Amino acid sequence: MRRLEATKLLVGHLHNEPVVSNLGPTSDELWHTKHRDRNFYTHGSMGLCSSIALGIALVTPERVISLDGDGSLLMNMGTLATIARERPRNLIVVVWDNEQWGQTGHQPSHTAKGTDLEQVARGCGIPKHATVRTLEDLDSVFQQALHEDGPWLIVAKIEEAEYLPHGPVEPEATAYRFRSTFLASQGSASKR
Amino acid sequence: MTWAEDLVQALKENNVSFIGYVPDVSIYQATSLMEKDPFFHVVAATREEEAIGIAAGSYCAGRNAAVFMQSSGFGNCINALASLCIPYRIPIPLFINLRGQVNEFNIAQVAMGRATRPILDVLGLPHYTLDSPEGLSRTVSGALKLCYSSHQPLAVCFTPLLHGGKIA
Numbered sequence: 001m002r003r004l005e006a007t008k009l010l011v012g013h014l015h016n017e018p019v020v021s022n023l024g025p026t027s028d029e030l031w032h033t034k035h036r037d038r039n040f041y042t043h044g045s046m047g048l049c050s051s052i053a054l055g056i057a058l059v060t061p062e063r064v065i066s067l068d069g070d071g072s073l074l075m076n077m078g079t080l081a082t083i084a085r086e087r088p089r090n091l092i093v094v095v096w097d098n099e100q101w102g103q104t105g106h107q108p109s110h111t112a113k114g115t116d117l118e119q120v121a122r123g124c125g126i127p128k129h130a131t132v133r134t135l136e137d138l139d140s141v142f143q144q145a146l147h148e149d150g151p152w153l154i155v156a157k158i159e160e161a162e163y164l165p166h167g168p169v170e171p172e173a174t175a176y177r178f179r180s181t182f183l184a185s186q187g188s189a190s191k192r
Numbered sequence: 193m194t195w196a197e198d199l200v201q202a203l204k205e206n207n208v209s210f211i212g213y214v215p216d217v218s219i220y221q222a223t224s225l226m227e228k229d230p231f232f233h234v235v236a237a238t239r240e241e242e243a244i245g246i247a248a249g250s251y252c253a254g255r256n257a258a259v260f261m262q263s264s265g266f267g268n269c270i271n272a273l274a275s276l277c278i279p280y281r282i283p284i285p286l287f288i289n290l291r292g293q294v295n296e297f298n299i300a301q302v303a304m305g306r307a308t309r310p311i312l313d314v315l316g317l318p319h320y321t322l323d324s325p326e327g328l329s330r331t332v333s334g335a336l337k338l339c340y341s342s343h344q345p346l347a348v349c350f351t352p353l354l355h356g357g358k359i360a
Contacts, residue, residue, distance in 0.1 A: 044275025055249020
């Protein structure tokens with residue numbers, strides 16, 4: 001399964017749900033697939049993608065999706081314990097697991113050497129979890145996660161492919177656009 | 193009112209209702225009050241940089257958020273400030289208990305405690321230090337207003353002269 005096709009499949013199921021994307025190709029491919037004001041593209045703070053999504057999920061009743069990566073989640077596995085402790089029913093963490101640090105020269109990550117992030121999530125107490133290896137299985141479990149309370153942790157095993165050109169790196173605009181959609185729905189003006 | 197009650201009141205008056213923290217025995221005087229108050233949603237994180245990420249998510253979904261930690265934990269979250277809060281202009285007020293000050297008993301706390309404010313300086317982030325409950329409300333309220341008007345994080349640091357410090 002290629003991450004770009006998998007991203008297109010997930011985005012095809014979304015309406016207005018907030019999405020937080022891991023730095024690097026995950027954010028680039030989300031931007032190329034479909035730019036939305038409700039995409040929060042990260043460009044740094046490696047490891048914090050799902051922590052940011054957790055913060056969002058705790059203050060909105062909407063479904064919130066984190067598109068994380070194996071190398072990033074390995075850097076901040078404690079956030080799986082915090083997700084389990086807080087238990088936001090509306091949070092879906094998808095881990096694109098290519099078993100490598102793709103951006104730094106394809107060094108094998110710990111998931112290539114036996115670490116099973118789904119079992120880590122289970123051990124932390126995250127109630128809904130799955131590992132998928134095909135687009136069909138991803139489609140099925142993601143649709144289930146959109147309708148069935150979580151929190152969810154879905155490990156999607158992917159293979160690396162050619163990288164797309166970078167999306168725009170405009171963090172201030174990203175945060176402003178993203179936050180404004182929430183302020184608008186709260187009925188207040190978008191205040192800077 | 194105690195310093196902790198003054199602090200909680202200042203957070204309420206400035207509509208800061210989401211709190212991320214990693215426990216510290218001195219700031220517990222404040223976080224324990226917030227955990228009992230339905231105005232606040234208090235989240236315990238496993239590590240300080242995680243608390244910054246969670247707070248950033250809350251702010252970006254429309255709810256103002258602060259993070260409480262001790263100075264050792266500030267060392268754990270520098271990149272979260274430098275590569276998330278600063279470039280995205282996400283205003284997260286930090287409340288940091290400074291270790292390594294008067295009465296410190298643990299040498300392992302000294303270097304990071306002393307380095308915390310210089311690191312804030314090189315990041316370009318304002319900081320205010322409270323040694324006494326006197327004027328706390330004014331300083332905290334003013335710091336919160338600056339944080340949100342400037343769209344950058346800043347820090348309010350506590351010393352043992354404010355809260356009595358850790359009892360060894």
